[in-house]
Amino acid sequence: MQSWQKVQCGVLLSISIAVMAGCSASSPYRDRAEDYRHAEPSHYELPPIPGQRDQMPIPQGSTQGYTGDEFIAPRPESMQTGVAERPPVELRKDNQGPWLWVNTGPAKVWPALQRFAEEKNLDVVYTNPRSGELMVRADVGGTPAQRFSLRQGVGRQTSEVRIVSMSSGQALPFSEFDRERMMALEQYLLVTQQQQNGRVSLAAQNLDDGDQVRWVDRDGRRLLVLDFAFDRSWGELQNLLSNGFDEDAQRLDDQDRSQGIFYIHYLARAERDSGFWSWLFGSDNADKAKAYRLVLTPSGDMTELHVEDASGQPADIQVEQELLDWIRRQLT
Structure with missing residues (x-):
């Protein structure tokens, strides 16, 4: 019985193999597994792509200021830029x-200005976040009306706030009342800045003008253009130099507002003494620094800044x- 079953299994296996071989031989699909052995090389030319251009072009470098002589790269500037962290x-x-x-x-100062008026119970009669104006009515106690003015500072993401007392539409001289109100606002904004609550006025974003200090090439020289009138530009630069030019290699000596000139001494970074020995025994940077002038020139609603020697x-x-690059980075 078992031998008969073995015979049956052998017959079925033989039939299956024969059927599979027959199907393979009669298949309409040719086996191409070995075609690569007989293939011959060929060359195809791709058609040109219309409008093809470099997706990441490298701009041409500027050669302005290069005299053709040997160039010595300046030392990298230290992490300390000369101005302490701003408050x-x-x-x-x-x-x-x-x-x-x-x-x-x-955009962040405007909501704080509105909350200040609310918490101080000021009688606000007019607000315009697009122009940065907030008007407070005079009270029965005799205190005058006041105008709060907000605008972007010289640097990006900075603001300026002014308070002016008004009478019959005319600005009054700065008074003790104005000083007290401004001191209260200063303390309020200081607390608000430390809390960083993140409130932003979309309407007041119109006051953010972006970069307002830019390079200009003129007659082969470089100068800075500040998008502010002379008075505002002078005040900002005066504050910057008074706090940032107090080293041996760069110092503010004098200033003449009527002429628009800051008198400074400056030593190029590549010529400065640095390192352990200069720290230990001192350097002669102060003696090597040369006299220069930073000259502010009004130009309509803008101000131009250039550098002269003594x-x-x-x-x-x-x-x-x-x-100029140091000044630009501090103001932006």
Whole structure:
């Protein structure tokens, strides 16, 4: 019985193999597994792609200021840029009177200004976030009306806040009442900045003008253009130099507002003594620093800034670019 079953299994297996072989032989699909052995090389030319261009072009480098002589790369600037970390809020003063500098953009300062008026129970009669104006009515106690003005500072993401008392539509001289109100606002904004609650006014974003300090090439020289009138530009640069130019290699000596000139001493970074030995025994950077002038010139609603040597001639290109680039980075 078992032998008969083995015979049956063998017969079925033989039939299956024969059927599979027959199907393979009669298949309409040819086996191409070995075609690559007999293939011959061929060359195809791709058609040109219309409008093809480099997706990541490399711009041409500027050769301005290069004389063709051997160039010595300046030493990298230290992490300390010469200006201490700016405070959140700072009281400043110019020819128009005291005002507040805030280290954040108008879109965040405007909601804080509105909350200040609400918490102080000020009788607000007019607000315009697009122009940055908030008017407070005079009260029965005899205190005058006040106008709060908000605008972008010289640097990006900074703001300026001014308070002016008004009478019959005319601005009054800065008074003790204005000073007390401004001091209260300064403390309020300081607390608000530290809390960082993140409230932003979409309407007040119109006051953010972006970069307002830019490079301009003129007659082979470089200068900075500040999108502010002379008075405002002078005050900002005066504050910057008073706090940032207090080293041996760069210092503010004098200033003449009527002529728009800051008198400074400056030593190019590549010529400065640095390292352990200069720290241990001192350096002669102060003796090697040369006299220069930073000259502000009104140009309509803008102000131009350029660098001269002590005789009034254009400064060395390396010094010119270092000074103006340092100022630009501090103001932006």
